[in-house]
Amino acid sequence: MRLTAKRWLWGLTLTILVGLLPACASIAPLGKAGQAELADDEKRIWNRSIEEAKRLNDSGQLYEARELVEYVNDVAQKLVPEELRQRNDFNVQVRIIRNPLLNAFALSHGAIYIHTGMLAKLENEAQLATILAHELTHITHRHPVQHFRTIQNVSTALAVLQIAALPAGPYGSVVSLLGAMGAIAAVSGYSRSMEAEADDNGLKRTVQAGYDPSEAPKLFDYIQKELAERKIDEPFFFGSHPKLQDRKENYAELIAKSFAGKTGRLGKGQYDEMISPLLLDNAEMDLALGRWGWAEEAIRKSIAIKPDDPKGHSQLGELLRRRAEPGDLEKAESNYRSAIELDISYAPPHRGLGLIYLKQGNTEKALGEFRIYLSLAPQAEDRAYIEQYLSKSRGGEGGS
């Protein structure tokens, strides 16, 4: 009986291996001589990707900051291999998704998506280039078609199961807009060898484009620290925790082997300049989620980049007021005051101060701030609440 089971197991293993062999055959990267034409199944995959990208692009989920989108695309263009620039049917285009979770993914026809949450975490252009080059390699090395051929060879049912079992939860509406192509790229990911290839080739491209390779492992360190604090919503770009460690070590090995002592451009100044407005927008999403630490870090980063911009100070005040842990309200008040000092015509900090004073029972001060707020922002969305506080005070009821 035991022997029969053993034979059966060997038989199954051999069958799977034989089934996998054709799929394991390496495919030449796009753009190499003699490999410029797409196979029929790859054409179908491209067409599906184009449809899925269109759905996502039309969904209203893109972050449409023209200058930033152009900048991110400029960085991506520096990473595109020369032979691919000659192709008429291939155009790398990066789009930003309004989503605070850390992710980036690519579709086979050249569309790369990066979340606002990921951009908010990065510290410089070299790190952005590392991510874009990794995603670009998935495209140029035709990982989507290789992946689909593999799963089709093993079993079509397996593919269906894999899609059905995707942990799409935190990526919810993004993944639901994408089909199988996007779901694999954005959530389930490619095989470990394909990810390693994307790391390897991506890093080479990053260096060729003149960026500092030592930024890649720094990025992993940074994300790993964040993951340890958070424990959930793991970013797919970095995969599961053990995979993250593997890939971090892989980057370190690559650098030691091929780029020891190599330096290059960091692009911190320009990155900071471009990313500053996004930091506050993304922090607002983190505030909605109640991810105080993530929001605070982004807001403080924004203040460090633009210390004279009242928006950052005011938003830090908002965070502290909403979090309302011991000592937060005093700090919130101080941040609102800093924002007002920087721009006396900026309305939001007056609203924040009014709400703090109202909760503290200091109605007179609260109403004073609310009056300034409404005079500066007569069309404020919460005008009805503010008018109610003011009218109650006129009726002698107080506001608290």
Added chain:
Amino acid sequence: MKVAGWILLLTLFGCSLWVPVGGKYVSNDSFFEVELPAGWRRAYSTRDGLTMTRDGLSLQSVRIVREPFDKELPFTRRKLEKNMLPQEVAEIIIDNFRSNQNISNFQVGENQPATVGGYPGFKITYSYQTKENLKKQGIYYGALIDQWLYRVFLEAPARHYFPRDLSILERVKDTFKVTL
């Protein structure tokens, strides 16, 4: 024969899950009373408050729900506090919608003070797109009353159903009284 029997059983059982409404409705579990419109049906189970519809839950649902104010919200980690102003409660409810990754294009139309069951509360009107790309609209009245968050709300597809049933929700809300 067996299949037909099951279908009959399920149909009968299914029908009994929904009961017609009309006139005064008193909830002894959730401590409220309200006038309900004729022609609608409510879910038989009142464990989570009152759920009613006219054409089916996917086409419209009016719900009256009472939950402990400190119960975790499904999508945001932010928490309600007992002494919050209606404006602050509304802000967290909106944040909860905004944090729901299963919907897209969430937009707030109105966010303003309102009286709910005789207590100071708020009114939010909103819209969003479902995963199936259906645009839905909602109107949400809420108030923190004692230890509870009471909410009275309607959600329906933006086309036809929401505009048609909006007045029903307003009548329900106007007759809603908390009986704590």
